[in-house]
Amino acid sequence: MNRRSHAMNSYDIEIEGATLAAFSPPAAWLQDSETSLPRPVARRERLQVGGAAVDARRLVKRYGDRVVLDGLDLRLAPGEFVAVVGRSGCGKSTLLRLLAGLERADSGVITIDGDTREAHGDETRIMFQDARLLPWKRVVDNVALGLRADARERALEALDQVGLADRANEWPAVLSGGQRQRIALARALVHAPRLLLLDEPLGALDALTRIEMHRLIESLWQRHGFTALLVTHDVAEAVALADRVVLVDDHRVALDERVNLARPRQRGLAFDAFEERVLGRVLGTPAPGVPPQPPPATRPAQWLWAN
Amino acid sequence: MTTAWSQRAVPWLVPVAVLALWQLASQVGLLSTRILPEPWAVVKAFWALAVTGEMWGHVWTSTWRAVSGFAIGGSLALSLGLLTGSLRWAETLLDSSLQMVRNIPPLALIPLVILWFGIDESAKLFLVSIGVFFPIYLNTFHGIRSVDKGLIEMARSYGLSGWRLYREVILPGALPSILVGVRFSLGFMWVILIVAETISAQAGIGYMTMNAREFLQTDIVLVGILLYALLGKLADVLAKGLESWWLPWHAGYRPQT
Helix, strand or coil: CHHHHHHHHHHHHHHHHHHCCCCCCCCCHHHHCCCCCCHHHHHHHHHHHHCCCEEEEEEEEEECCEEEEEEEEEEECCCCEEEEECCCCCCHHHHHHHHHCCCCCCEEEEEECCEEHHHHHHHEEEECCCCCCCCCCCHHHHHCCCCCCCHHHHHHHHHHHCCCHHHCCCCHHHCCHHHHHHHHHHHHHCCCCCEEEEECCCCCCCHHHHHHHHHHHHHHHHHHCCEEEEECCCHHHHHHHCCEEEEEECCEEEEEEECCCCCCCCCCHHHHHHHHHHHHHHHHCCCCCCCCCCCCCCCCHHHHCCC | CHHHHHHHHHHHHHHHHHHHHHHHHHHCCCCCCCCCCCHHHHHHHHHHHHHHCHHHHHHHHHHHHHHHHHHHHHHHHHHHHHHHHHCHHHHHHHHHHHHHHHCCCHHHHHHHHHHHHCCCHHHHHHHHHHHHHHHHHHHHHHHHHCCCHHHHHHHHHCCCCHHHHHHHHHHHHHHHHHHHHHHHHHHHHHHHHHHHHHHCCCCCHHHHHHHHHHCCCHHHHHHHHHHHHHHHHHHHHHHHHHHHHHCCCCCCCCCCC
16 A cells, blocks of 8 residues: 555656646655645645636537526536536536537536636546446556557556556456446546546446545545546435535536535535435426425435436 | 367267268268269379379469459458448448449359450459458448447547547457458358359369369369368468457457456
8 A cells, every 4th residue: 555655646746747847846745645744735735736627607508409408507626526416317417528528518618727628628538437448458558548658657657546557468358347447547547637527437336346436536636636527426425525516407506515524534424414415405306207206215315316 | 088088079970970971881882983982082082183283283273363352352342341431421422332232142243254354364353352342341331330439439538539549449449340241251252262163264173173073073073172161161260360369359259268
């Protein structure tokens, strides 16, 4: 564990040095994340370097006659971790695809650090619901996809960060779902993104693997300081990871709440109370054409409204 | 150990029994040599033809025809398939015409081909080329079209475009399908060549068998059939080797661990 932390740190510096040539990190930084320095302080220092500010205003998206987003506003502060939740088909994935530039909004403006999205296209990376690894490339070459200089070295370092350096020369087909998503995470991080978009990346994983992935994503986010937007249908996941939970309903933001719980977060009274509140809000507003249902208390929360 | 050995031996029981029965029937005179020569005679004929070198000349001629016909038809099919698969306007322009031509059996063209090319080499090359064209064309087109859209979207969002996207994502994604086409057309290649060579030729395995038929040399006819079987099998083994060489990542070709 300790060995890996060291590797992460050296990588951290190298990337930030590359994106911001003038910036040279103080030596004390190297220890930040390992010593007992309070995390928020360590992070705030990095936010100025790592994260992008995202501002989406009055986004409208239609598919034919069907309105998906109707005047949605969303702002992300640099280095902030925001989770977007909502019912299936509420438009949360569409929001992510618009921010990623995979689709165009019918109207509305998206700016990143005050510029157009296109000016920062290289600084945005996506983690998809399915890992989308190229089956004909070995793990390390998948991570190196799109890199030009020092591709293999940087890919190996990124693999080391997600704890899969020893699988570098395997084919993706032999890996488990969780391992594939970790490789997809390494592939995103190797580009040192300033905005990481996560499109339900853990939806297909089992409960234990999800918890592992939560910890991994949180620790890498704290180290790299990128801005993160997580789209998920799992409110507990949102509460576990995000600074802010945003509920998309009726084609726009229906709830925007800050999660004031200390990290790393564990289930407890405050956690559950927050989750209950968001869930109640989700269930209180019925989807079009579906009558409101009283939430049966015995079933796991996410079943109620995931599909 | 013993079970493994017997497992391997069992599939050979039937062929060996058939050969033994056949040999026996020929020796006691149940089977006329005009219908089928005894297996041993076929072996002797094979040996005699191999030693004199006559057989190798015919094998060489046939193989050369097969390979060059395959090269011409295959490369045309590959380029057209990549073109219509990748570019929408090329599909609109060419695909329906090609689909119309596809429905004509190549062998139905024989009278026309003889009128066009006479009975020399180009006639056979033309027929083989047409025969191998469509399996490769269709599978290339289908392979390009069925590359996972999610992978393409991912690669684009990771900064790949143009030739790089094509080389790293689209071509490898289409390759399994293309190789299926290659295997199909290799089988078809020999069928077409056999017919073309039996119609008119001055050399080649088909010529050798037709010639032997004139003189009622059934053993040599059987040698020719055997040679086609061997060459066909060889082509299939080569295609399989190509698959395991080019598609080591593919679950279907990966050695089981």
